[in-house]
Amino acid sequence: MDTHARFSLVLSTVMVILQARAVDMVVTRTLDIGYTLSEESANWPTNRAIEITSTMKGLTPEGFWLEANEICMAEHSSTHLDAPSHFSEGAWSVDRIPLNHLMAPGVVMDIQEKAANDSLAELTAEDVMAWLDKHGPLPDRAIVLVRTGWASRYYNKTAYFGTDTKDTSKLVFPGINVGAARIFSGYEEKYGRRVVGVGLDTPSQDNGASTHYPTHVELGAAGIYGLENLADMSELPTTGFKLMVMPMNIKGGSGAPARVIAIIPDPDGDLSSGPPTPPLGRLLYLIPCLTLLVTLLRP
């Protein structure tokens, strides 16, 4: 074999091995960080009730099983996305949000400690700056999740909203301060990286006491969507994971119920939810490559 052929063979073998290693490094596990949608789902007090009606459930005269339901609800029901157009005229509606804003890297900013003391606690500009000092800059197209600990109250309306009435002046839950929202809306101009979405485990981005929703307004005007009524985030790392945000694709929608899936690197290799590369298969793949390399490198 001439030197040229030998060189190409060695190179392609090395690339095959590197690829096999790359497969190893992307082993991930997936985690649903939203709730199922039901009549028990969180629903803003002034919204209509969520109604799910069965229109068919049984054997048809033809002998096959058929079940189907009708759902009547507000766009902002259960775990949902707030489109920028919710609080900003002419901004993106749900169907206009670019897909690469919905599949993007996530980070978690945790304010559980102060929310445990103060049910109206907010993520502030100082909290964001302290986070950036500790964890470094946000990734481009970041979705910033704020963990308040409110998820544990989700199935008790009084504990979650502060009231089980329709009186919005009695709402009590943590949120995101407009100062923090301004860092997110100005992040691209200042640091060249864009924040595309912000989410949290409470009913609203603005805390319960808010009457003018400045955080919604600030983020909406910057084309940043919101995710509300997210579920428990205790298994999420602070950085280094991806999110898939899947809202119903409502034409002109100001918001939509959404499924939100986190994709977390799993160095321990839980292959059941990762790519279909059984360890034995990968080993068998490597054996001929290594044999070839050894043969070729022998003088």
Ligand SMILES: *[C@@H]1O[C@H](CO)[C@@H](O)[C@H](O)[C@H]1NC(C)=O
């Ligand atoms: C919570 O409140 C206690 C008692 O007032 C105080 O000692 C503690 O520093 C507070 N913690 C936070 C994170 O605000």
Ligand SMILES: *[C@@H]1O[C@H](CO)[C@@H](O)[C@H](O)[C@H]1NC(C)=O
């Ligand atoms: C729901 O939360 C409220 C307020 O924290 C509490 O008083 C009530 O006992 C809770 N209800 C249930 C069923 O846990």
